[in-house]
Amino acid sequence: MPFMTELLPDGARVFVAGHRGLVGSAVVRRLTAEGHPVLVRTRAELDLRDAAATAAWLRQTRPDAVVLAAARVGGIMANSTYPVQFLEDNLRIQLSVVAGAHAAGVPRLLFLGSSCIYPKFAPQPIREDALLTGPLEPTNEAYALAKIAGIVQVQSYRRQYGAAYVSAMPTNLYGPGDNFDLATSHVLPALIRRFDEAERSGAPEVTLWGSGTPRREFLHVDDLAAACTLLLRSYDADEPVNVGCGEDLTIRELAETVSGVVGYRGRIGWDTAKPDGTPRKLLDVSRLFALGWRPRIALRDGVAQVHRQWRAQAAGDAAGSAPDPGAEPTAAAH
């Protein structure tokens, strides 16, 4: 297909910024499987906040495309404790990488936004044009504003220079390389760890925050990576593109799925004195579906895979640190 070849030629060399992260590592796996040479740099080798060093490296290597999956990412606690770093690190990374790529003549770039940068009360399912139409979730406002600046930066390079730079807006992700630290993890890996530990210790009940009624959407990161390469090959327009599975479920259903996969036989309790968060967060994925993409990994299969990963990690962790009871998983997934 000539149009697709023009946007991301076969064998194009792609720089994946943030290749050790949940998203970046999945994108590297996918690009490699599709036959693309991938360029990477660890943070120690190249701090992407350093604009001069990043520009020099991009000038020297001149990749055919860049996927910007490097970011300072964290949960509610980290976001509210370090808003300065969440704002400034992300702004600096974006400025370095997007401006550096353009200066080096890199023709193609995909920026990763996030569903959590849409307005707190956006109509559901959330369409891409809901961006900038209302107040943000206050707990991650600094992070969201930085990421919104990245979306506008990408659009500005398109408008002013005609650059084929685009943005994707992924929903809550999970998958290989997930973070199981209960103080900082997202809801899904936290549930896997808690049910697994309860099953192994024979605990009669696992108590979770809230009522279990909020609805959330979850996508396996390998499905996101497939969407990223599709967008690189075939999407070239101003508007960001939502990436989600198009279906949500309640946190209660999620907990039941995870406990079933893990084989936990005790009760699931709900501490309704704890906050619930937004009642629903689901992306409208019609734009991406119109490009022919569909998610491939069923939630139960993905949870089973991540559970196996957690078991391997827990078995290899001689210290076996106990979960922090003050850091119960909530529905406030990023």
Ligand SMILES: NC(=O)c1ccc[n+]([C@@H]2O[C@H](COP(=O)([O-])OP(=O)(O)OC[C@H]3O[C@@H](n4cnc5c(N)ncnc54)[C@H](OP(=O)(O)O)[C@@H]3O)[C@@H](O)[C@H]2O)c1
């Ligand atoms: N995870 C989700 O559920 C989710 C959902 C929607 C959108 N997203 C978006 O996807 C992107 C990636 O998220 P993620 O979950 O993959 O995050 P992650 O696992 O924390 O990975 C982020 C990566 O960025 C790198 N990085 C951070 N600061 C850097 C710097 N100054 N210089 C060089 N590298 C730096 C990190 O390097 P180190 O390994 O050295 O720390 C890490 O490899 C973000 O833009 C996020 O908003 C994620």
